[in-house]
Amino acid sequence: MKLTIPFYLHKAGAGFPSPATDYIEEDIDLNVHLIKNVPATFVIRVQGKSMTDVGINDGDILVVDKSLSPKNFSTVIANVHDELVVKSFVQERDKKFLTSGSKDFRDRILINEEEDIFIWGVVTYVIHSVY
């Protein structure tokens, strides 16, 4: 996947457009900025509304890096009973949980490899269309 946006050298003015706009200096390559580790990064689409509280909406695009370890409150892709789901990662002392971004204790899932609950990858960017 290659995604580029033309990058103009001068400021956007309100007046008559400069003829120099024909001269595009360079393209911004979002891949370079959004993807730090190419072979380990996957782009996926979200389906569902459980993560709207942390700013992830139905249909959003997520950039997922499988090589990273999650920090506290990282958004992650997790394997929960052999289904991949989007969750928040929470660490309290030596206990690691998955939540759906809400404060409700009841929706917490304890991470436990033996019960097939583990982190698949860490979400690094959310791409959300606002237009």
Add this chain to the structure above:
Amino acid sequence: MSSIQYTKKIALIDCNSFYVSCERLFNPKIRKKPVVVLSNNDGCIISRSNEAKLLGIKMGEPYFKAKDIIIKNNVQVFSSNYSLYGDLSRRVMRTLKRFNSDIEIYSIDEAFMDLSNFPDKEVEEVGKEIRNTVLQWTGIPTSIGIAKTKTLSKVANHIAKKKLSGVTSLIGIENIDPILEKIDINDIWGVGKQLTKFYQKHGIYNAKQLKNKSNTWIKKSSNVLSSRTAMELRGISCIGLETTTSKRKSCVVSRSFGKRIESFQELKEAVASYCLNASEKIRSESLVAKAITIFVRTSPFQRNFGYYSNSKTIDFAIATNNSIEIVKNAISVLESIYKNGYRYQKAGIILTGLSNAKDKSNLFSSQKDERINSLMRSIDNTNYRYGRSTLSLASAGIHKKWNMRREHSSKIDTADFYCIPTIKAI
């Protein structure tokens, strides 16, 4: 730079049940279930999970023959999804290159890597780190065999496949004969069906026996390549790593049809479209082809219908990469090998004798050639910008009824924005 010379150490990294592992990556429901992946057109089984192997499903077995076992054991079946496998293969290879940029990509799921720079004692640990990194980054499990030669690294890999850690090093083992004794002659790298028969006739059944056979005998009775294999089993490296991507010598486009084709018209459209793909491919690499081979065949498994298979090669008047020229020649060849009344299952074309296009201008070049070149460039640019087959030749047909059958495709492609996997937020 230190001047310490370590012994030669070569690792073979092999992805476990690669196509199955790719299908499992975004579909954890089948993580522990028996899974098989079918070849183009759902013909044969070309990848099996360990669970499927344990059920007795054989590699290369026709799908219909294994169908009973598959249904009875609820085996998960997938059509091959080559764009997904290709992308994951590239990711695995790129990850490997972090450890040593000199790797030989041997196939879609195997690579050789030189680990001579690491001390003998650390090399198994390095292997484990490579394995863990590939697994963490790409989700693909691998087996790694490390030894003094490529042939021995294959042997080591064979053993690693059965180990939980997935890594086996034969470095530092004084006497490897007891290990080689357990390796069947037909499991040795470079020993094919014919050679296996030949060796067995002469009482050689395992790797140890071949290793201890004299070079003179091997050279006299088979060929130089076989003596290289024996030398490699003795730990003397004879086959170097081929890390530089040599320019391709040929370009093949072939596919099985989604449904059997009988009419010449439909066969012609398929062949023309393969020619367009192949000529676009060689143009993008600035190559021209000297000759073209066309082949067609019916299904070998359809008992009620006759079997027919034929191929023919012709030279172009002048080496070319011009789609029109290639299609025209291909169709005239096809006319000569097409037989009425058969149900064709597969056709393909091979462009051979590829060479640099720049050396092409000759006495017979004309202004017309220049015009054709610029037409080809416009076609390629348009197709690049607006997607494959925006511009095509009418002979390639428009409806393409013969396209691949992929009944069980996972339809995910990690390299195509419109086919990226969906993950639930629930």
